[in-house]
Amino acid sequence: MSNGIAVDLRNVVKRFADVCAVDHVSMQIRDGEFFSMLGPSGCGKTTTLRMIAGFEFPTSGEIFLHGKAVGTTPPFRRNVNTVFQSYALFPHMTVAENVAFGLRMKKTPPADIARRVTEALELVRLGDYASRRPRQLSGGQQQRVALARALVNHPEVLLLDEPLGALDLKLRKEMQLELKSLQERVGITFIYVTHDQEEALTMSDRIAVMNAGKVLQIGTPTEIYERPVCRFVADFIGETNFIEGKVESVEPSGIATITSDDGLTLRGQTIRPVAPGMNVTLSIRPEKAFLSVQEPPPGTPNCYQVRVERIAYIGSDTRIDVRLGARLFDLWEQNSRSTLDRDAYWQPGETGYLWWPPENAIILTE
């Protein structure tokens, strides 16, 4: 009846007083999927998550859990569990008591509780910490207790509200991989809310990018990054250079030629149909453009002689700002040359040839 759809949101709206926090959101989250809601703070992602958990009820629209409309079912009657950003571990209980809480509330027989709690703690590698209090644990360990406390209930869906936000960068990266592998092992649908695009890209099967209460794009990490549907998505996920212009012509292959506002002729890949005369934005990611010392052969597309304005060496890459017309154009070069070859890097003031294959740039209509 649910056809492999774990959570189905249909036209969900949530208004707080005069603010529309969630604005006609529709999405379908598949069974066993790692699904992320990604967006800046205030985009409605947490409110959407809280509506799935039952802490908020939609102003209009409907949410279905495995085909069943949940309406105004309170959180304690939904087979959905949440991992909170602040972990929200019960400070007056031991780790084991925290994990056992959900099972106790469901009147599970004590023997089963003991066994499942042990299993859940083993799953998050905290078997030896059962009798500790939450405050005796590190942030990462508390995080794992919160996970065990939710997973022990075998929820239909696990909701995670920026669960790694409070951890330091290195631990966060470790936990990202751990979360992903955990999700693959238990096979439970994860809905993950984050404002960290890298986190979303690393872990998710699919991502919904949200802004101002609306879902802008739902897709795999590759789709979201490589073929963003609008300027906001292109800008929010990763970094990019935007060049505004007007469409001159479109080839059958989908490559369009545009004239920028400052008179450059540029070519890029269209994603949605465009017609000559339309105002569009060309988006080219910094790692998809190249800077050559020697002039590329005649006929190379998007080729302009440019001056290096600034460089920033960041270890793995060098970030180079070049002047292209009226703007600074950002491009990244991987530092793949020999460590001894100190003179092989660009210096400010040098000139080079900027170019990119047309399919490396995309043309956005909004």
Next chain:
Amino acid sequence: MVDIQLPQSVRVAGGERRYSPGSLALGAHAILTLAFLYAPIVVLVLFSFTRDSFGVRWTGFTFDWYIRLLADQRLLTAAMNTLIVAFVSTVVSTIIGTMTALAMERYRFRWRTGLDALLYLPIVIPEIVMALALLAFFAFSFGLLETLFGIRLQFGLATVTISHIAFTISFVVVVVRASLKGFDMRLEEAAQDLGANEWQTFRYITLPLIMPGVIGGALLAFTLSLDDFVITFFTTGSGVSLLPVEVYGQVKRAITPKINAISTLMLLVSITLVFLSQFVQRREV
């Protein structure tokens, strides 16, 4: 309780102590302040053990006054009444006060600020005003009940208890609200998320976590009720007597070391309760 630390002597390099005039003056000041606060109490306790029947001179040590105390039926009845009133009013005001505190901290509603002010008012209005108001209120309602329904009610333990509940609720609210300030409401959401209904959430999460505040509020209410004189005096009526009023009555006749002895015992109970409440509130969850 206030932790008073005597100023430490100044430590100079090499570990040698040196007393500067300033630090000596500071020490003297602290000792004098303590003496000012506690000397009367020390005298009171000391003279509960004197043989002198006027209790003003030290003529030798005796437990006699404490033994006589146990033979004083009036005093014992008054002590029993005091404990009953304190116990009942504490239980009731703790329950009402805790519920009020939870509502005030949790919900945003109309007139919330106004209600807030009303809750604090009983703490600041003069006790005599509160006492007279209660007296007038009871007299008025008893008269009304008698004219309307022919029911005759009298002042007694019930009126004192109700009055004590009325003036201790505010204190309970203040103490419980203070403990709720640090309470993470997301813990309640977490409990509900894990399948606990509203009652289970309160029973297993909220109450255990605010328990130190609730016990602190209850102990405060208990001590306040135990030694209240003004409100008790106005709301007991004749025939029933509570300890502070009874002590006052006996003092009017003659000051004997027996009064010192009963006061010492009351002091002991109050101090024990205050220490208990400090201990409970300081114990971390």
